[in-house]
Amino acid sequence: PRLESKELPIEIFEYELHVVQDTPTMLFVPIPWQLETLQAEQIAMEQVAKTSSSDAQSALYESLDSSLNTLTQRINTMVTYLEKIQQNQLPIDYAILRDVAAIADKLPNFDSDSHLLHADLSCDYNDALTISYLAALTKQASALFDLTDKFNVIQPGSVGGGIHSSSKLA
Numbered sequence: 001p002r003l004e005s006k007e008l009p010i011e012i013f014e015y016e017l018h019v020v021q022d023t024p025t026m027l028f029v030p031i032p033w034q035l036e037t038l039q040a041e042q043i044a045m046e047q048v049a050k051t052s053s054s055d056a057q058s059a060l061y062e063s064l065d066s067s068l069n070t071l072t073q074r075i076n077t078m079v080t081y082l083e084k085i086q087q088n089q090l091p092i093d094y095a096i097l098r099d100v101a102a103i104a105d106k107l108p109n110f111d112s113d114s115h116l117l118h119a120d121l122s123c124d125y126n127d128a129l130t131i132s133y134l135a136a137l138t139k140q141a142s143a144l145f146d147l148t149d150k151f152n153v154i155q156p157g158s159v160g161g162g163i164h165s166s167s168k169l170a
Helices: 039-050 054-086 094-106 114-154 162-166
Strands: 012-020 023-031
Touching (some): 054 094
């Protein structure tokens, strides 16, 4: 799309039955559409685009770190308990051993499913990278919009208005 364009580069199609050369045929036909937004919605979207996600990211990292630390402590407690039972320092409690076995059964078998585990981890890693790249792009787009707005204040009309500063789709 051109910078001076105020239209979104979107076309909406409908699947309709048309007669072509005396044969009924289903065709995609463009339909007219109009985006209607309120000024409050536009302001909210601008704020979402401008908001730095560093606070949300740090809260997410702290929550994740806390969860992993708790999980590590619980696993260490189970391992210590099992070691003490094996060394005959604690009596055997079969109810607890059944709970530990149930937890262990939920874990994947790394020997037979290693290629599946690798594929899953690779997919999760790629998803995380994609989200990270999208966050960086969003942040840079916000910085570009801010720069464009500042440039338009200094030299009005020299940059094509932009979507950010004067989007008036009704």
